[in-house]
Amino acid sequence: MNSGKVASRVRHVLVPADRGGQRLDNFLVGLLDGVPRSLVYRLVRTGQVRVNGGRAKPMRKLRVGDEVRVPPVSVKPSGPATVPDDLVAEIRSRIVARTADFCVIDKPAGLAMHGGSGLSFGLMDVVARISPEWRPVHRLDRATSGLVILACHHQALVALQRCFTGREIDKRYLALLSGQPGEQAFTVDLPLTKIRDGSGQHRVVADQDGQSARSHFRVLERLAGYAYAEVRIETGRTHQIRAHAAAIGHPLAGDSRYNEAPPPDGLKRLFLHAHCLRLPWPEDQLFSSPLPQELSTVLQPLRRKGVQD
Numbered sequence: 001m002n003s004g005k006v007a008s009r010v011r012h013v014l015v016p017a018d019r020g021g022q023r024l025d026n027f028l029v030g031l032l033d034g035v036p037r038s039l040v041y042r043l044v045r046t047g048q049v050r051v052n053g054g055r056a057k058p059m060r061k062l063r064v065g066d067e068v069r070v071p072p073v074s075v076k077p078s079g080p081a082t083v084p085d086d087l088v089a090e091i092r093s094r095i096v097a098r099t100a101d102f103c104v105i106d107k108p109a110g111l112a113m114h115g116g117s118g119l120s121f122g123l124m125d126v127v128a129r130i131s132p133e134w135r136p137v138h139r140l141d142r143a144t145s146g147l148v149i150l151a152c153h154h155q156a157l158v159a160l161q162r163c164f165t166g167r168e169i170d171k172r173y174l175a176l177l178s179g180q181p182g183e184q185a186f187t188v189d190l191p192l193t194k195i196r197d198g199s200g201q202h203r204v205v206a207d208q209d210g211q212s213a214r215s216h217f218r219v220l221e222r223l224a225g226y227a228y229a230e231v232r233i234e235t236g237r238t239h240q241i242r243a244h245a246a247a248i249g250h251p252l253a254g255d256s257r258y259n260e261a262p263p264p265d266g267l268k269r270l271f272l273h274a275h276c277l278r279l280p281w282p283e284d285q286l287f288s289s290p291l292p293q294e295l296s297t298v299l300q301p302l303r304r305k306g307v308q309d
Contacts, residue, residue: 015062016086021158025058026053026135027068035073037114043071083121088129096147096287104277105148106289109269112142123148138164138236143255146173146274147247147289159281167234170278174291176253176271176298177217177227177245178261184241185218188244192237203240203257206247213237215244224305226253226264230275241272253298267298 019027028040028049043049044058050069062068094106107113107123113136114122125149127134134150137160151157163169177266193210197203214234221228227250231241245252246265251259253271263271272294277287 005241008045009049009072011071013068015064015066015068019062019154020064021162022062023055024049024060024062024068026157026161027062030135032073039073043073059198080233081144081308083126083129089128091123091126092130092290095271096289099152099155099287100151102137102160102279103131103150104287107140107145107148107274109145109292111145113139113148135251137161139270140274141239141242141270143270144173144272144274145292147277147287148274149277149279160279161229162264163279163281164236168280170276171233171236171274172271172276173231173233174220174295175229175240175241175245176264176267176295177219177229177250178253178259179225179250180222180227181219181229181248181250185216187214187216188248189214190244190247192240192243194238201257204237204243206243211237213240215241217245221303222307223299223302226302228299242270264302266301268294270294271298282308 013031015027024044025037025040028044029037030077032040041058044056046069047055047139048069050056051062052067053069060157085270089104090108094108096104097108100105105123105127111126112122113124123127124136134152135154135157137149137151137157140146140148149160151160190206190213191208191210192204192213194202194204212235216232216234218230218232219227220230229263233240237243242252242255242258246255246258251261253259254263254267255270255272273289273291275289275291279285279287
């Protein structure tokens with residue numbers, strides 16, 4: 001039985017020509033095959049990973065010839081047997097589109113992108129059973145369902161990541177806001193930063209010194225006590241829509257982290273679904289995913305109550 005191996009010494013790796021422009025975290029994930037992304041972030045955050053002798057952030061773009069210090073880490077081989085076969089079959093059935101360059105998957109809620117932090121596996125562990133060379137171009141929260149893009153090869157990964165960083169990707173979500181915003185369409189332009197609250201839980205809050213973040217909300221339907229809305233995001237910060245909605249006093253329904261109010265009847269998860277993606281590369285393409293049944297059924301009684309009132 002292969003119980004894993006440990007890299008016994010520090011390595012100094014030069015960034016090759018085909019990795020120029022790649023983010024440090026993605027570079028390390030590819031280099032340290034089998035190491036959870038959560039561990040990669042911890043290695044970078046604690047300064048064990050260094051670029052050209054200095055500390056660096058996970059999002060740093062590497063240049064050809066940069067020297068990356070890689071500490072010894074325990075490498076645990078991926079364990080396909082720990083991923084249920086029925087989940088592999090479900091993810092296969094959720095492939096919305098597949099080309100030579102990328103794959104679009106309709107991720108279910110409750111499945112994290114990566115294992116770790118108490119999770120035995122994530123979407124990418126399932127994907128490894130389907131096509132091990134695929135890599136995520138962006139991320140969705142564990143609680144969020146909807147469209148996520150995976151690159152089929154490195155050149156596609158770099159091209160698509162440039163589209164994201166250049167804000168050329170049109171990303172739209174369907175959300176249920178608590179309460180009634182005054183305007184039908186509005187923009188939330190508030191910098192966001194991560195904090196740890198009194199209970200020790202990680203949260204994202206509006207802060208002038210945080211990272212820039214902009215979300216465009218459009219109310220599609222006003223319901224009893226809620227507003228069904230489409231949200232287009234220009235940036236892709238952690239918990240961006242959830243934090244922006246909470247910051248304006250209209251947190252998302254079913255959001256246990258940012259909304260203290262009980263959810264509407266029948267809602268068992270966060271009401272947030274990535275329903276639309278428009279890609280400009282290698283040509284203009286639009287992909288969509290309908291609102292999941294477990295969310296659409298929540299809207300019906302709210303509509304009836306709204307009409308009666």
